[in-house]
Amino acid sequence: MYVITYSLRGNQVDSDEYYNNVAIFADQVLSRAEDFFAHSIDPIVEFYSKEEEFAKEYAILDLLILGVLWKVYSGDAMGLDEIPGDMLRLLSNVRNNNDKLKPGIDFLRGIMSTVFLSPDLYDNIASIEPCMGNFDKLVSWLKATGEFNQEVKRLEGLKEYIKTLEAKDAVDLIASAITFALWFENSSEENIGEYTENVERYLNELRPKRYWHEDVIFCGRRRVEYHLNMVGAEIMNRAFKGAFIKVGKKLLLLPACMRLHPASKCKAKETEAGIMCARCSADCQVNQLTKLGSECNFGVVIVPHESSISAAVPGESVFGSDTGVIGVACVLNLISGGLKLKEMGVPAQCVLLDYCGCKNHWHDEGMPTCINVGKLKEILDI
Ligand code: SF4
Incomplete structure (x- = not known):
């Protein structure tokens, strides 16, 4: 690869x-x-x-x-x-x-x-x-x-x-x-x-x-x-783990670069709850994780950019109460993303993209990225 x-x-x-x-x-x-x-x-x-x-x-x-x-x-x-x-x-x-x-x-x-x-x-x-x-x-x-x-x-x-x-x-x-x-x-x-x-x-x-x-x-x-x-991500995961385990609802935030198809072909839809996968391709990991979410009772949304999780009022949460978040990000965004969620008081865990490949910064065509699903399951205790 x-x-x-x-x-x-x-x-x-x-x-x-x-x-x-x-x-x-x-x-x-x-x-x-x-x-x-x-x-x-x-x-x-x-x-x-x-x-x-x-x-x-x-x-x-x-x-x-x-x-x-x-x-x-x-x-x-x-x-x-x-x-x-x-x-x-x-x-x-x-x-x-x-x-x-x-x-x-x-x-x-x-x-x-x-x-x-x-x-x-x-x-x-x-x-x-x-x-x-x-x-x-x-x-x-x-x-x-x-x-x-x-x-x-x-x-x-x-x-x-x-x-x-x-x-x-x-x-x-x-x-x-x-x-x-x-x-x-x-x-x-x-x-x-x-x-x-x-x-x-x-x-x-x-x-x-x-x-x-x-x-x-x-x-x-x-x-x-x-x-x-x-x-830093490892240290923050440890610090947040206790609070994350206690929340009733879990939400997985996936970056847009994980989609198998580019934005022009991806069928994901904007909903009140966020951008949701329309499950158009079995090989897309976003689809696989969305399926896992519906089986194991956690939400999955696509987040186009880190700023999408910012509230209108700095420090406030855009997520509902009693909700913990698993943020997926490339290595360079881990500390800033983790600290932002901490500032919002959201119990969070993170899973790293196994590699980077987004079209915005790293690759002319865009390479679909992915995560370690075993690590995600370990965090969610499933
Ligand atoms: S499976 Fe979902 S995220 Fe992947 S390309 Fe299709 S609609 Fe987009």
Whole structure:
């Protein structure tokens, strides 16, 4: 099979081994983080736990997000001037609030992101001081991309804690997060790197085609970011599991790229409950999962885009009460999707697409994607 960036199958026929390996590696990351941040985790947990369950896991995830994004983007962030940064953030805000303006704004964002966000300075971090001023510059850059909305919210929460520290302690904590990210990068390549080997080839050979497109940053995500999302999804699944099991109704959200046929031929229908498969093809996995849903009492809808699960009021749920959601997404959307559902208070679990292939970002024709049905059944306990 042609692998564009990642494949959870590695050299196996399915992704069963991936789910075992990522669980083992997530245990290592959590255990290593507790040693590494031995004196920092508890105060952060205390600061967070006023409003947050699983504060320790989220504290570790936040530090990991900070370290990884610092490592990948702080070089670019230092090079972003105020005026283009402000313009990009404004465009991003308008885009998020107005569907009709999206095409025009995306055209502009593609040009401006390619010119001003200069996403090519990876590893240029040795001379960047791990201070609050540079933390702010990183967050401003992330906001300008429009790609890291949920991660930015987590980093701003972490920043509130760091602001309570003495200046030297703040620098030490940021420096520790970066050092931990360096360990994570090396260790993740050893432990789960077999699933992302093609990312480097994609970045070198195919990603330049995304220049001038609005997804130039999204498609340029580095291998360590894939690993961050894989481990982040595993950690969030564990944190949400208890609440998910308790809900009465379950809803499976499938991305449009799983349809066997392109949008012009797919017969799925828009209904009050969402876009529902019309079951036109036995070979389509959306159809197979819809059948499983009707046999095992869970709903199945097709979600055209992550923004489709956003409520008119930020933080509110578009799903009914007593409903848990299983979100299916490609690796790069896992943390943002999981955090968005968490923000909405929806008990959620996620299943990863075994590989990516959508026409919007990754493949000229679009390759139908699929999931590990055994993993889905395990989550649903069927
Ligand atoms: S089986 Fe369903 S999702 Fe698949 S192509 Fe047909 S209508 Fe679309």
